[in-house]
Amino acid sequence: PQPVLAVVGRPNVGKSTLVNRILGRREAVVQDTPGVTRDRVAYDALWSGRKFTVVDTGGWEPDAAGLQASVAQQAEMAMRTADTIMVVVDASVGATATDEAVAKVLRRSKQPVLLVANKVDDDRLMADVASLWSLGLGQPYPVSGLHGRGSGDLLDAILAAL
Numbered sequence: 001p002q003p004v005l006a007v008v009g010r011p012n013v014g015k016s017t018l019v020n021r022i023l024g025r026r027e028a029v030v031q032d033t034p035g036v037t038r039d040r041v042a043y044d045a046l047w048s049g050r051k052f053t054v055v056d057t058g059g060w061e062p063d064a065a066g067l068q069a070s071v072a073q074q075a076e077m078a079m080r081t082a083d084t085i086m087v088v089v090d091a092s093v094g095a096t097a098t099d100e101a102v103a104k105v106l107r108r109s110k111q112p113v114l115l116v117a118n119k120v121d122d123d124r125l126m127a128d129v130a131s132l133w134s135l136g137l138g139q140p141y142p143v144s145g146l147h148g149r150g151s152g153d154l155l156d157a158i159l160a161a162l
């Protein structure tokens with residue numbers, strides 16, 4: 001069985017956009033408005049001759065328990081099922097309470113966790129990226145899922161972690 005990379009994070013941070021970057025094709029559905037119910041979806045990825053599965057967990061909808069609890073559940077599920085976890089935050093917003101809740105869960109992870117600072121479309125956001133060290137998940141990888149900036153370094157880190 002091929003290794004599994006799970007992509008977690010709150011709605012609208014760009015998880016599906018990054019999944020498509022990793023796949024090199026537009027397969028995961030990108031939503032301009034957050035909160036569209038979809039099941040989690042697994043895709044086959046191939047990078048530098050390595051095959052792995054990418055799971056876009058975007059389908060876990062906030063239920064009665066609320067957004068924070070549901071995204072934390074998503075992270076718990078990822079820790080049970082994935083070999084490596086990629087947690088995505090929106091660098092243009094910074095770390096929210098929900099991001100902190102997810103980070104708290106993932107700090108217990110036995111599997112490698114890669115912290116991705118998405119929406120770094122230009123250099124102006126690089127200063128904000130450094131503040132994400134406070135999440136306690138190590139080095140933030142600045143990327144722009146939209147433009148592809150930083151995605152090569154991220155993919156190298158993913159392959160090293162898988």
Ligand code: GDP
Nearest residue numbers: 011012013014015016017030031119144145146
């Ligand atoms: P998800 O809910 O986390 O899966 O987020 P999506 O991938 O559906 O993206 C949510 C919105 O953010 C969409 O409008 C995307 O076009 C936008 N988005 C995703 N990545 C980037 C990025 O790197 N830069 C900018 N500016 N917007 C992005």
Ligand code: MG
Nearest residue numbers: 015016029058
């Ligand atoms: Mg999505």
